[in-house]
Amino acid sequence: MGGFPIDLVLFGLVAAFLVLRLINVLGKRTGFEQPVSRLVPQPMPANAPPVLEAVAEPPHRPLPDPTGPVGQVLQAMSRIDPHFAAQRFLDGAEAAFRLIVAAYAKGDRVQLQKLLSADTYAAFEGAIAAREAAGEVQKTDIRSVEHVSIDHADLYGSIATISVRIVSDQVNIVMAADGSVVHGTDAVTEIVDVWSFSRDLAQPDPAWHLVAARSA
Numbered sequence: 568m569g570g571f572p573i574d575l576v577l578f579g580l581v582a583a584f585l586v587l588r589l590i591n592v593l594g595k596r597t598g599f600e601q602p603v604s605r606l607v608p609q610p611m612p613a614n615a616p617p618v619l620e621a622v623a624e625p626p627h628r629p630l631p632d633p634t635g636p637v638g639q640v641l642q643a644m645s646r647i648d649p650h651f652a653a654q655r656f657l658d659g660a661e662a663a664f665r666l667i668v669a670a671y672a673k674g675d676r677v678q679l680q681k682l683l684s685a686d687t688y689a690a691f692e693g694a695i696a697a698r699e700a701a702g703e704v705q706k707t708d709i710r711s712v713e714h715v716s717i718d719h720a721d722l723y724g725s726i727a728t729i730s731v732r733i734v735s736d737q738v739n740i741v742m743a744a745d746g747s748v749v750h751g752t753d754a755v756t757e758i759v760d761v762w763s764f765s766r767d768l769a770q771p772d773p774a775w776h777l778v779a780a781r782s783a
Contacts, residue, residue: 627713627714627715627716628654628657628714628715628716629716630653630654630657630716630717631653631717631720637717637718637719637720640720640721640722641653641717641720641729643722644720644722644727644768647722647725647727647768647769648768648769650773651727651768653717656717656729656775657715657716657717657731659775660715660731660733660762660764660775661712661715661733663682663775663777664712664733664735664760664762665709665712666678666682667679667682667683667777668707668709668737669707669709670682671691671694671695671705671707672705672706672707672739674695674698674699674705676692676695679691679692698741701743701744702743702744703741703742703743703744703749704741704742705739705740705741705742706738706739706740706741706742707737707738707739708737708738708739709735709736709737710735710736710737710738710755711735711736712733712734712735713734713735713736713757714732714733714734715731715732715733715734716731716732717729717730717731717732718730718731718732718761719763725767725768725769725770726765726766726767726768727765727766727767727768728763728764728765728778729763729764729765729775730761730762730763730779731761731762731763731764732759732760732761732783733759733760733761733762734757734758734759735757735758735760736755736756736757736758737755737756737758738752738753738754738755738756739751739752739756739758740752740753759782759783760780760781760782760783761780761781761782761783762777762779762780763777763778763779763780764776764777764778765778
């Protein structure tokens, strides 16, 4: 899923859907972009004209309007669990995203077992085993996470569900044993995902579980 525990685990996804999604690389390719930059003035000697230099922006993590429907649900969550904070939740969601994507690409079963439920781990492990049996290797490089935000939030009793939109720049490529490309491209591609996490806020366990994943 630092200050936020990196123990967000996957739970309840349909196995066939997971295998299909993972083999074809998480997310939806929408184009090629470079990291967003901004122009900032740099100190110069007196009477010298200002010089503008490009500086990389940090990930954009806007929070919902607290007076809007989603913001009100998030406030209700914090009343049940005073430790809940939307910004910290987004930090954890980004951390979980990076860990899960990287662990799947590397076929790191040990790491995935720490992050996934038993049923969902079986789906991931099956996809990794199929890739290995075919002699394929997946290479994934998350160049940057440009945007992480909360799309939607629901609260039923103490059961909270939050959908997170994650926009990242990645290089994803699956190569056959002979070095030919099976899936993906070596170009930087923008990937857009929406992952939904759920947790019982009344329970002491702080772990959020991923209950759905789709392309945006």
